Amino acid sequence: MEESQIKVSVIIPVYNEERYLRKCLDSMVSQTLRGIEAIVVNDGSRDGSEDIIAEYAEAYPGLIIPVNKKNEGVSAARNAGLKIARGQYIGFADADDYAAPDMYRKMYGKAAYGKADLTVCRRYSIMRHGKLLIEKNYRRFIRNMVEHGQEVMEVRSSADIGRLLENISVFIWDKLFDRAVIQKEGLTFTEGNVYGEDFAFSAKYLTHVKRAAFVDEPLYYYNAVNELSTTRTISQSWYNIYENLEEVLDYYDAKGLFSDLETSLCDVSFRYYDRRVNSLLFYGGKVFQYRFVKYSQTFMSKWFPGWKKQMLLSREIVAPFVKVSLPLMAVYIFIPNVIKQAMAMPFLIRNGYRPFESETDRGEGGLRR
Numbered sequence: 001m002e003e004s005q006i007k008v009s010v011i012i013p014v015y016n017e018e019r020y021l022r023k024c025l026d027s028m029v030s031q032t033l034r035g036i037e038a039i040v041v042n043d044g045s046r047d048g049s050e051d052i053i054a055e056y057a058e059a060y061p062g063l064i065i066p067v068n069k070k071n072e073g074v075s076a077a078r079n080a081g082l083k084i085a086r087g088q089y090i091g092f093a094d095a096d097d098y099a100a101p102d103m104y105r106k107m108y109g110k111a112a113y114g115k116a117d118l119t120v121c122r123r124y125s126i127m128r129h130g131k132l133l134i135e136k137n138y139r140r141f142i143r144n145m146v147e148h149g150q151e152v153m154e155v156r157s158s159a160d161i162g163r164l165l166e167n168i169s170v171f172i173w174d175k176l177f178d179r180a181v182i183q184k185e186g187l188t189f190t191e192g193n194v195y196g197e198d199f200a201f202s203a204k205y206l207t208h209v210k211r212a213a214f215v216d217e218p219l220y221y222y223n224a225v226n227e228l229s230t231t232r233t234i235s236q237s238w239y240n241i242y243e244n245l246e247e248v249l250d251y252y253d254a255k256g257l258f259s260d261l262e263t264s265l266c267d268v269s270f271r272y273y274d275r276r277v278n279s280l281l282f283y284g285g286k287v288f289q290y291r292f293v294k295y296s297q298t299f300m301s302k303w304f305p306g307w308k309k310q311m312l313l314s315r316e317i318v319a320p321f322v323k324v325s326l327p328l329m330a331v332y333i334f335i336p337n338v339i340k341q342a343m344a345m346p347f348l349i350r351n352g353y354r355p356f357e358s359e360t361d362r363g364e365g366g367l368r369r
Contacts, residue, residue, distance in 0.1 A: 007035035007112075008104045008176065010091040011081030013074050014040060017095035020223065025056045027098035029063060031107035038064050039081040040095075044071030050094075074198045075189035082188065089119070089176040092198075096223045097173065103219035107176045114152030116213035118205070119176040120168050123220040138269035139218075146216040153212045158257055161206055162264035170199035170268070174220050181208050194237040196244035196272065203248045203268070207255055238292055241276065242299050245269055249303055266304040269313045273300060277323055280333060281340035289333045297326055305345040 010028060014021060028038040040053045050068060057066040067080055078092065089111055093099060103121070111119040122139050145151060155161060164228075181187075185208050190195050249265060252258045258265065274295045280289055300307040308324040311317055322328045332340070 003134055005035050006037055006087040006155075007108050008033060008037075008089045008091055009081075009085035009087030009179070010036065010038045010099075010104070011085065011091055012038060012040045012075035012093045012095055013043055014045060014049050014053065014095040015043045015074075015077075016045045016047045016049060016069065018045075018052060019053050020096035021049055024050070024093065024098050024222075025064065025097050027101070028093075029056065030101045031062050031099070031104050032102045032162050033108055035087075036063065036104055037085075037087060037095075039067060039085060040064060041067040041069065041077040043069060043073070043077040054351040073191060073194070075191040075193065078189045079191065081113060082096075082182065085179060088179060090179050090182060091176050092172045093220075094173060094223075098221050098223075100217075100219040100221070104176075106215050106217065106219065110151070110213045110215050111176050111178075116152060116211045117178045117181050117209045118164075118211075119172050119213040119215065119218065121215040122218040123169070123171075123174045123222055124218045125222045125224040142214045143216050145214050151214050151216075153214070155209045155212055158260035161209070161257070164206055164212060164260045165208070165261065165264045166201065166267050168200065170196075170272075171222075172198040172202050173222070175202065177205060181205070190244065190247060193240040193244055195240040197240075199268075199272070200244040200247050204251050207252070207257060230294055238276070239295070241272055242296070245272065245299075246291070246303075262304065263310070266307050266310055267314070269304065270307055270314075271316070273297075274317050274323060277329070278344075279342055280317070281337050286333050286338075290330055293329045293333065294326060297324075 012024065012028075025038070025040070028036075040056075042050050042053055053064070053066045056064045065084070067084070068287075069077070070082055082090070089108060091104060091107070107119050107121055109138065110116070120142065122142055146154065153160070154166075155164070182205070185205075187201060187205055189201050193200075249269075252261060252265060276296070277293065283289065304310070311324055312320045314320060317323065322332055
């Protein structure tokens, strides 16, 4: 296809994903949108992923665009895809997830109709036994926008950026981004970091959005099955979250937006901390966990002196009085995991929470298996 004919480029980083990759690629070649390309970046896989990609590229020339590179991590893989993407809009998918057949037709249609820089849909999380969950807070915001005639939102002020920061997901695969904006602003993924790199990209992108559009349908299927394993390891890469957060906060400060958006940025930051704390019941390494929580609270206090009060007042946080207290968190951390899981898991699953990826699910460069 000629570049002028390509409406959407979907970038898919792959590292050792032979178990799920066919389903992901089947969902790409089944898209009802004409004018789509899927750039599949093999990040040095050591299983059969490269062969699967080659098979689909041969069967669907021009639709499946293969890229082979050495293992450098998810950010480097996405950046490699961005360099050759030709679509008017950019989407992202993970190789163990998949998209509804009409996802990009509906997303592109809303983006084109609203002349939007950013388009957001809802998503499913696939849990054990095929159960589908939808995160309630994001669903509520998008539905309210659409029902009140704001399916296309004008972003005119820092307050509008704050609304988006607080109410849409931090992930990138439920969104379409305008390639022209990415290129003009020189936006890329920070290479070397494992956690939070997608948030850093999308949060910086938000500062350049003039119009945002919303699709009130869950069109992306996030595979959370592997996230519920009880055998997990932890590592220093957890601290990447705060490296990426600090990068975002510095970016907003340099643009003169930090003071206006301090409340929104605080909200996003303590939700990252909250999500990590919610995942502790799946991990060992109790001493590391304590040090990480202590570091997290120190980081929050450095940037947001009033974060504890704001977190205590949030309706989205479970047991905030524990999470703002280092002594209470110490008690929680050293409770045996099996007891914490028995107490918390039914509530977490019912409310759509998911733990983060384990380090054992990643390659050398940080891609999920």
